[in-house]
Amino acid sequence: MEFGPYLLLACLEGAVLAAVLALMASGLSLVFGVMRVVNVAHGEFYMLGAVMAWVVTSVLGGGAVINFVAALILAPLIVGALAVLADVTILKRLSYDPERTIVATIGLLYIIQQLALMGYGPEARPVAPPFNSRIALPWVEWGEGGIGLYFPWGLSTTSYKLFVIVAAVVLLAALRLFMTRSRAGLIMRATQADGEMATAFGIPVERVYALVFGAGAALAALAGVLIVPIQQAHYLMGGDALLLSFIVVIIGGLGSLAGTVVAAVLIGMSDGIISVFFTPTLAKIIATLLVALVLVFRPQGLFGVRER
């Protein structure tokens, strides 16, 4: 393949990664924005989403489409409910102290991961995509008779990958509408702006926190369900995903949804493209150092605005 088509392919792969990452990171960002806590167990909720998708699929045993739709609805609900439970039993009792919450969610990370190992096992298991037709992509070329279209060998994507990108865009738009237009979104933003004042106005802040934590986990689970037909479900898949979401959320500015989405596109696309030129390890080293330096020198993120 020539360089141009190759780059297009890298961009497409990058866009799929960006889509999944944006969903997952917006969950992390939502939790940080409203509750001011960092959820280190976020990657495990993503893993649980993928594992639950496999569980739902193998329990139902219907057609691929029915299975997938069921997983898309059930897995986030189950994972969200588990997260609400964790919030009520653990985080609430720590009064959301930022440092102790991180330590507790590290514990939660190991608990979820190891229970998954015990219940689900160390194997990586696939879930069949609901549809998976191969789509060959054309490439323009200056031929002898002017511009011509041709289909280079290997330049193709699948309908499912395109679906993931569209689904993520739709879900993120819905999340934005929910936060800006709905009453529940208003309550969340009020809690984010000033928890004490919100309590004074009769907002049940603790219930809002529990629901936000659940919703954040559900977003991660949704990302997990979407990725599992492309990557297989494995009990250790949460670690890398967590690291990438951290990078996205910090570069985008902690707690800012719009910044998170922009950063996810940036990181997802550049990960696809950088891996073409450098080894993935070097790309990761650069990304982690970049994040550390952003936090040191520009704590509001690359796109954030400094508070006061």
Next chain:
Amino acid sequence: MRGKTWGAVVALHLGLVAVLFALNFVLPVYHQGVLARVMVLAVYAIGYNIAFGYTGLLSLGHAMFFGAGLYGAGLMGLHFGMSALPAWLVGTGAGALLALVVGALALRTAGVSFMIVTLMFAQAVYLTILYFGDITHGDDGFVVPGVSRTLAGIDLSQQHPRYLVGWVLFSAALLFSLWLVRAPFGRVLVAIRENEERARLLGYDTGRRKLGALVISGAISAASGAAYGLLFGYVGASFAGVQYSIFALLWVLLGGAGTVLGPFVGTLFMFYLIDLATGVTDAYMLIAGVVLVGLTLFAPQGIVGEVRRRLWRDLP
């Protein structure tokens, strides 16, 4: 602290050191090996405790200092055939230097940001070890050659020398930290932990003292890592991974952050707990998770911290 209780405190710590020395001659081989490991790793926890327990710097990246010591010493042995003592010094120095550089950057942040910055730096160090696989042997790690495992003609891979060297290192670290918390420098660190603003108001340059504490902490962690590699003969990337950063936090929290004995008690307890669990299930890290959550919920003071709260108010 009154002179009498201070005498009792010193007696308690020296007593532990003496008991550990005596155990070398009575313990069965298996437990002697475990205790040697626990003592060397407890030095890592003591180093972590100086940053987290006494200065209030919650780092999630101390494995990079442990790893710097481990690789600093191990690579000297592997590539240059250096003997144990100089290799150990190189490892410890590498950790101190890394702590100086990381501290100068990371200490510009505080709280949650500091946790994430240290986590990210540690991840970068871990990935760097993997990236330079030609030199470091990456994920597989390497066995430290025999030349580097001899000290003044004594083979450190033997049971008794290994235990005793571990014991010397542990005793030195324990007594150093006991001295440090009574020294003026250590008292300022506690003041910074309790209220940095007030310490600064009293005229202390808190930034420099925090950097000093982190360098001491990093150097002790690296001293542990270097000794671990030389005594037990294996150097691998997993020792520099996130899990080892979490282990330091776990051991110190369990034993009691901000207590001199806590790191050892926590390491000993957790080591045997995981040792028991590995016999039952592959998912032994489940124990680590449950203990972490349980500690933050019910016993943020840890074991020695509880003892101090209930029985012995003056325990350092």
